[in-house]
Structure formats: structure tokens, C-alpha cells
Amino acid sequence: MAKEKTTDEALERFALFLKRHSLKMTRERRLILREIFSSDDHFEAEDLLLRFRARKEKVSRATIYRTFDLLNKAELIKKSDFGENHYHYERSYGQEHHDHMICRRCGNVIEFSNPDIEALQEKIAKDYSFEMTSHTLQIFGYCVNCRQK
Amino acid sequence: MAKEKTTDEALERFALFLKRHSLKMTRERRLILREIFSSDDHFEAEDLLLRFRARKEKVSRATIYRTFDLLNKAELIKKSDFGENHYHYERSYGQEHHDHMICRRCGNVIEFSNPDIEALQEKIAKDYSFEMTSHTLQIFGYCVNCRQK
DNA sequence: TTCGATGCAAAAGATTTGCATCAGT
DNA sequence: ACTGATGCAAATCTTTTGCATCGAA
Numbered sequence: 001m002a003k004e005k006t007t008d009e010a011l012e013r014f015a016l017f018l019k020r021h022s023l024k025m026t027r028e029r030r031l032i033l034r035e036i037f038s039s040d041d042h043f044e045a046e047d048l049l050l051r052f053r054a055r056k057e058k059v060s061r062a063t064i065y066r067t068f069d070l071l072n073k074a075e076l077i078k079k080s081d082f083g084e085n086h087y088h089y090e091r092s093y094g095q096e097h098h099d100h101m102i103c104r105r106c107g108n109v110i111e112f113s114n115p116d117i118e119a120l121q122e123k124i125a126k127d128y129s130f131e132m133t134s135h136t137l138q139i140f141g142y143c144v145n146c147r148q149k
Numbered sequence: 150m151a152k153e154k155t156t157d158e159a160l161e162r163f164a165l166f167l168k169r170h171s172l173k174m175t176r177e178r179r180l181i182l183r184e185i186f187s188s189d190d191h192f193e194a195e196d197l198l199l200r201f202r203a204r205k206e207k208v209s210r211a212t213i214y215r216t217f218d219l220l221n222k223a224e225l226i227k228k229s230d231f232g233e234n235h236y237h238y239e240r241s242y243g244q245e246h247h248d249h250m251i252c253r254r255c256g257n258v259i260e261f262s263n264p265d266i267e268a269l270q271e272k273i274a275k276d277y278s279f280e281m282t283s284h285t286l287q288i289f290g291y292c293v294n295c296r297q298k
Numbered sequence: 299t300t301c302g303a304t305g306c307a308a309a310a311g312a313t314t315t316g317c318a319t320c321a322g323t
Numbered sequence: 324a325c326t327g328a329t330g331c332a333a334a335t336c337t338t339t340t341g342c343a344t345c346g347a348a
Contacts (some may be wrong), residue, residue, distance in 0.1 A: 003256070018310070021304080022301090023302070023303085023304065024301090024346085024347050024348070025347080025348095026302095026303060026304080026346080026347070027346095027347095028303080030304090035206050036301060043316070045337080045338080046336095046337085058305090059304090059305095060304065060305045060306075061305090061306095061338090062304075062305065062306080062338090062339080062340085063303080063304060063305075065337090065338060065339070066303085066304090067341090073243040074273040081230035085312075085336080085337075086336075086337055086338085087234070087337085087338090089226060091214055092153075097263060101273075101274070101279050101281075103279075104282065108278060110279070112273055113276065114269060114273055116269055117266060117269050117270075117273075120263060120265055120266050120269070121286075123265075124250075124261055124263060124266075124288070125250070125288055126289065128250060128259060128261065128291055128292075128293070129293040129296075130250050130252075130259070130291070130292055130293065130296075131287065131290045131291040131292075132250075132288050132289070132290040133253065133289055133290040133291070134288075134289045134290070135286070135288045135289065136286070136287050137270075137282060137284070137285070137286040137287075138286075139270055139273070139274055139279065139281050139283075139284040140281070140283045140284065140285075141274065141279055141281040141282040141283070142218055142279070142280040142282070143277075143279055143281045144277070144278040144279065147278075147279075171326090171327085172327070172328085173322050173326090173327060173328065174322075174323095175321075175322070175327095175328060175329080176321090177328080177329070178328090194312080194313080195311095195312085207330090208329090208330095209329065209330045209331075210313090210328060210331095211313090211314080211315085211329075211330065211331080211332090212328080213314090213332075214313060214314070214330090215314090215328085216308085234311075234312075234337075234338065234339095235311075235312055235313085236312085236313095263320095277304070
């Protein structure tokens with residue numbers, strides 16, 4: 001199944017990253033990566049913690065944060081900000097890049113992607129001799145259900 | 150001078166917003182708005198607090214946060230996230246829209262603006278019948294000085 | 299056997315809130 | 324006068340860290 005393939009690839013990539021930095025692949029790191037790649041959804045630290053607890057998997061909050069940091073550095077996940085004061089994360093490997101529209105009233109997040117915008121960003125970075133590693137775009141406003149007609 | 154004009158307009162706009170919501174224009178709110186509009190720079194809550202303290206202006210941290218929230222709602226300032234775990238703010242009135250390139254190594258923030266990207270965002274919002282009130286775009290990577298040649 | 303990793307609890311930061319008092323309207 | 328605003332300190336919430344112990348290589 002495609003999902004499992006992606007997970008395995010991500011795991012491999014993570015293993016490589018760890019090796020390159022003389023770090024170790026542990027049960028917890030594997031669990032966290034697997035959990036993240038088991039779905040396409042955004043996730044938060046607290047969120048994962050609760051899922052593990054519900055399943056009686058023993059992974060501490062500290063380890064979750066520490067692993068997010070590594071996964072972020074390995075460019076397997078990335079942080080995004082939806083205007084709340086904690087981070088949201090999402091997979092950045094095995095998923096095509098996309099951006100977000102966030103409804104200010106209902107909080108709903110709509111994903112979209114637009115190749116023209118991607119291309120323009122590359123061009124801008126190049127113009128400034130900036131080496132782009134990632135980018136994120138948020139459109140805030142009111143979704144179709146929440147806007148005042 | 151242009152800056153003073155903008156400040157006055159912003160003040161007027163804030164007054165209107167407050168009136169519409171049956172809120173009051175106070176000395177502190179005026180001070181905060183003035184301080185923000187006295188420069189084009191990004192700012193943070195702590196940042197403003199220190200500036201007031203240095204000048205012996207009496208404005209509490211709580212009031213700063215509460216006022217930021219109002220100014221944000223009045224669309225006079227906006228929050229942005231540069232990947233640190235606290236908010237940065239910037240004026241959103243009297244300043245043309247721009248986006249940011251953030252260097253992962255030195256933390257430097259480069260502003261840029263691109264009308265084509267603006268236009269594309271408008272179009273995308275329209276396509277989703279999304280009423281856009283603001284948008285923010287960040288490019289992360291390495292600036293010209295920090296990239297490895 | 300050697301370091302890095304984990305869990306826990308404490309610490310650190312940023313932001314919010316309850317409450318008594320103050321001040322616009 | 325009425326009602327919202329302020330300041331303070333305490334509370335909250337998220338994330339980080341020190342340290343003793345554990346486990347991958």
C-alpha cells in the first residue's frame with residue numbers, strides 16, 4: 001500500500017539522518033514517526049501524546065518534543081502556525097507541498113496548492129540569492145460558510 | 150509629515166473600532182498605538198514593554214497584550230510567526246503588504262513584496278469563495294551570507 | 299562499554315486571567 | 324454613575340531542560 005511505502009521511506013530517511021549525526025534510532029523515535037505518517041492530518045505535540053496514552057504506548061512528552069525537533073531538521077515534518085499560540089505540524093515528506101486557508105471564525109483549515117505561486121517563490125528566492133529550504137503561505141479570512149452573505 | 154498622518158489615521162480608525170464595540174479610548178491604548186506607528190519595524194510585546202519602561206511610561210504587560218488583541222481585530226496590526234515560540238507583530242495599516250524571508254542561521258528577516266503573488270492569492274481565495282482578510286507568506290532558508298558556497 | 303536517549307519533574311517563556319481599583323463616557 | 328480598563332500577581336499553557344537511569348551501537 002502506498003502509505004506504508006511512504007512510511008518506510010521516511011523511516012529510512014530518518015535512519016540515515018540519525019546516522020549522519022551519530023544519533024540513535026530508538027523504539028520511541030520509530031513509534032513517533034510511524035504515528036505521524038499513519039495519516040495525512042496535521043498534528044500537535046499534545047495530540048500525539050494523547051493518542052499514545054490512549055493506546056498505552058509509553059512515550060513521554062519530552063521525547064515527543066525532542067523528536068519533533070529532529071524530524072523537523074531532517075525535513076520530514078514541518079512547523080506551521082495557524083494563529084494559535086502553539087505549533088501545528090504536518091508531514092513534509094511524501095506529500096506534495098500545499099498551503100492553507102484558515103477561517104477566522106470556525107477555525108477550519110482548507111488546503112490548496114498552486115504551482116504558479118511555488119514558481120514565483122523560487123524566483124524571488126533566486127533574486128535575493130536566498131537558498132530556500134521551505135516556505136509557507138497562509139490566507140486568513142472567512143470560509144464559504146462563515147462569511148457574511 | 151507622512152508618518153504622522155498615518156498615525157493619526159490609524160488612531161481615528163481605532164477610535165471608530167472602539168466606538169463600534171462600545172469600548173473606550175484610553176491613555177494606554179493611545180500610547181501603544183502611537184508607539185507602534187512611530188516606526189515601520191516589527192515588534193513584540195516584551196519589546197514594547199521595555200521601550201515604555203525605558204521612558205518611564207506606565208503601561209502594563211497585560212494591557213499591551215490586551216491592546217494587541219484589539220489592534221489585531223481592528224486590522225491595524227497583524228501577527229506573524231517567524232518560527233520562534235512567541236509572536237512578532239507588524240503594522241498592517243499604512244504600509245503596503247509584504248512578505249518575509251527568514252534566515253535559519255542568522256535569523257535575519259528580509260522583506261519583499263510581489264504583486265503577482267498577491268494577485269494569485271486573491272484569485273485562489275475567490276476560487277474557494279473564501280473571503281480573504283489577510284495573508285502571510287514566509288520563505289525559510291539561508292541568506293546570501295549564511296548559505297554554504 | 300560507551301554515549302546518546304528517555305522519563306520525570308522542575309524550569310522557563312509567553313500569554314491570559316481574577317480581582318480590586320481607576321477612569322472614560 | 325455606569326461600565327469598561329488597568330495593574331498586579333497568580334494562573335495557564337506550551338515547550339525546554341537537568342539529571343539519574345536506560346538502551347542502542
